[in-house]
Amino acid sequence: MQKNKFLIIIFLIFLTSLKSLFSANDEDILMAMRDEIKRSMKSLQLESLKKPYFIEYKLRLREAGKVVASLGKVLESDNTKFAQLTVDLRIGDYNFDNTNFFDVGLSFFGSSDDEESFKNRRVQYEQDYNTLRRELWLATDAAYKQASEIYTKKESTLKGRMRRDTTPDFIQVTPQKNYQKKEYPNFDFKYFENVAKELSGVFLKYPSIHRSQVGFEFIPETVYYVNSEGMEYIKTEYQTGLEVAAFAQANDGMPLSDYYTAFSLAPQDLPNADSLKRGTEIMAATFSKILDAPFLEEPYSGPVIFEGAAAAEVWAQVFMPNLVAQRSQLSEGGIQQPNRFQAFQTKIGGRVLPEFMSVEAKPNIEKHASTKLIGTYDLDESGIKPQDVKLVENGYLRNLLSERVPTRRVKSSNGHRRGGGAMLSNMIVTTDKTNTAELKDLKNRMMMLCKDRELPFGVIVRKTSNQNMIFTTLFKLSMGGLGFARGDGAMNLLNAYKVYPDGSEELIRGAEVAGISPQTFKDIIMASNRQFVYNYLSPSVISPFMTGGDQYVGASIVTPDLLFEDMEIKTPDEDFRKPPVLSNPISAK
Template identity: 30%
Template sequence: MGAAMKPSVSRIPRILAAALGAFTAGALIAPGAAPAGPDRPDPSGKDAPKPPPRPPERDMSKTGKDPAKAPPGLGPPSKAVTNEILDAIAEEMTRAMTQLEIPGALKPYHIAYKITEVDVNDCAASLGFTTSRRNRHFVNLEARVRVGSPQLDNGNFVVPGAEELNAVSTINMPLEATPRIARRSAWLVTDAAYKEGLIQLRAKLESRKTSGAKPDIPGWTTEKPVVSDEAVLVPPLESLDELEGRAKTLSAAFRDQPAIRESRVAVTSYLERRWYLTTEGTNIADTRRASGILIVASGQAEDGQLLHQYFLRYGHTAKDLPSEDELKGETKRLVGNIAALQKAPVMDHYSGPVLFEGEGAVGLIRSTLAPHLGGTPVPEGLNPQEAKTFGGALTDKVGLRVMSPNLSIGDDPTAKEGAGKALIGGYRIDDEGVAAQRVEVVKDGVLKTLLTSRTPSAKNQASNGHARRTAEGGAFHGSATNLFVTSKGGVARKALEQRLAGVAQGEGLKFGVVIRRFDDAAVTSAPEFARRELYALIKSTDQQLPPPTILAYKIYPSGKEELVRGVQLAEVPIRAWKDVLGTSKEITVYNFLASPESALQLRLTGGTDEGFVPSSGIESGIITPDLLFKELDLGGSAAGERPAPLLPKPGK
């Protein structure tokens, strides 16, 4: 589901407001800055205009369906967010558009509300015993306000020293909210977002005046409103009892395993309902449903290096997840991998052909290619170091060859499956109210376009329905969702391994390297560092590099494989994708939740969701063959080293 939401209504810093000089701090925070509360009379004596009518409810009697009953296999519609709640929020939206203003200041020209209902069942267990069990169910209301005009507004700008000011405000509503509560909630968040928008716009104008910049690119695109009264019903959640039983059974397999330092199994089942209302007329709902399982184990080598292994799968429901026998097999495989890694040699520096197999190919795409597929401009106000995190290596290469001619890439948020397996990254409408669209990004190695949001760039003047990743400044950035990498001339996986060894031998190398899995800090992190270890971690982590590998092998011409550890892939330049020598016939489908936090942040804070299966982030999927690169650099990694325990593991 989307990034974690907190029940906070923004507050405007008085000092910052005064420093900007646009308005007095008192004017910005005065109660009179907003229309009177929804349950008080309008001081002007005028009644608030009525909102545009909502789309009529479908006449269920004509379809022979009982509106109180969901179709077989599907759960009921929301009981917390009703049509009456949505009508109340729409009324407040109309009132704000006509009455919300500060004397002498610009009025809003666009208001958008996203109402999100999240219902999650989570269980975690270790060594056969439950460690956590919970249900989370809440409703969140988010307001986004744009001030100025589509040509120049407050959007996509980071206020120096006050990055949290972004004209976005959120509040949690009670599950039993009434229309009156909904109106008051909308009133509060709209007022806060509007005031932030004024400060943000003023700071943006001052920044441009100081720098002399005169961008001629509009700040916001005009898109066709999307209207639908069709509810999206999904299967009900798996029960907490069902999840707990599965977690306890699988976690018991780690008992009496001398190679394992820590282990856990977590299972989740969640749904996320979203409703979008905008002053442009967009009025639509969407629902996302997923189930997931996470198996994590860690050990330690004699030199102190921590060894992580994990198995993570998502599907639409538990039926899409591996069977119990398959999961038990994966558990044994994790134990075997850690035991083997404890004895494996540390990798020396290497420069030569590298093959990325299975989840290794997914990890490579996720960390080194996907961040560059977005076409949204970097927010103004960021320093060069911060701007690097937004990718952008392909921004000026549309129409040019950027990959091997054998490769093509498409992103399809409308897809429900890939290679016969469930994909969780789909949606009807993106986070800016634009309908989902399939986009051909790369065709036969040539970059055709990028994934865009409603914040235009010089080469992309319209959204293609991929606004999903929020960034500093409040703007959504175009992001991948269900990313399909396809190729021509694929061969069997074993044949590709033989080609790897042959290319390495031709370059005078004794072996080639295959990478089969990267670390994922969102699931393997644990907040157990001492102060000294935290300092060492921060000093030694290069945030520009891909995550460390946790499964890598040397492949010799004879076909022999040798497991190695401590392998760190160097930065992979975009030009390296031109030298993909081959691909496999085998296709890997992998779902994950893309975290907005960096790997270092996740490592420092202990990952996401307190040891549960991640259920906060951007639902994403990658479908790809194995990828053989002509030449990449690898080095050793010291990340994760810590003193081994002085005493042996306690007995029974």
């Protein structure tokens, strides 16, 4: 009896401490979600149509602090607050429901022109019980009507067909409750304004650079989540970034760009101001040299070394996205719509890398050596705690990153739902000692291969294009004049060098590599014994047009330098806009 009293006291203390983690307003938000889910699960049904078997509510309260500067002047400094509500509703059962079916009209235009939105629905930032109940009611109604329409079409499409793939549409999990709300770290606008002015002022010394911009951004958010299974969470996440971008034209009109980035979770974890300035100065000085550098007169086919950030970008753009489990979508014609990055969906057990290389996802580690990682998180978007996953072991594919939507080969979630679908986290590339050496040994091996093939030089790449920078900052900065590599497996080589037998290097401009595929990584013949940590914004693998999720998600890659046995590098054969007639006026100051 005494023992039972003690346990009750401990339980009451736990409840009290749990309640203290969030405010009365947090209680109102969760209660509104619970009550509307309960009502909808019990009563939401149109005649002759099914009730929902699963409802998920997610409310995101987000801020965006931003500082932008150019040529020593602050152009923008503000903080905006906004809130988004997303409803995910499923009709049928876990085996067969309205999802994993693509209908062009419904997916892009909805079921009617005046339909209420239910994905990323803008709602007021300050919420109370009644206001949120009303928004949940309207969004749930719209989600139910569209889900019913899709379910009917999917059922009709498969009627009379022999289903070869009977994989369930959704995975059942054990519900958990996690409340991890915390204070946002301080984003000191005055400090970042001063740093932005100092970094952007670096470009005053380089009149050959036509346009430049420095931007700091801090995006914190609190997410409230409740589903009909009993899963609940409140979590606080934040991300901080610096993006320095530059654009210019060479004398022959070739458009060129360069960038420097730094990302962290909390603002105080960014490198200090002196370090950021050094990085900006190195980028600006190198870029000004590139403008006067020669370009490749003829295409190059031979061994290539990707160093540091360039090695990480090759993984990020070509290989890593294929490690995400994806469910192909059916359409009305009964044909499965192909998705991007499908190379490894049926390759589990097969060799995808050299046998001396392995890849593991480690979302639970906060740093590698002394560098903090931004692919770290405590809960995925479904409320599931992430697992470390051995993806490639000694060259062979063992698993894929997954969420609650199963595939033929991946039947369970390992907690990687981020940005609307399964997504990357902290991706760690490791090698054994058999084909690992000092960077100088990679260069020596490359030159031996060049000699065997009677090539006058090899190529080292130290920086490539970055998709986030291309399609956001750089495209806008160049006013649409930015040239970028097109085609599968193509990317611009921003810092590339010819390497001659005597060890000397010559900078080249405008080069691009074409035709890199996941299979190309089998041709890695050596890796260095040093590890480079790369934090970046990764484009969502599964299209946000399908999921309603984020376009970019913070991720990290840890990789050695890589020596590929053979790659194709060329200069684009196209006409360019004429450069400005007069010189940059800042050169006259």
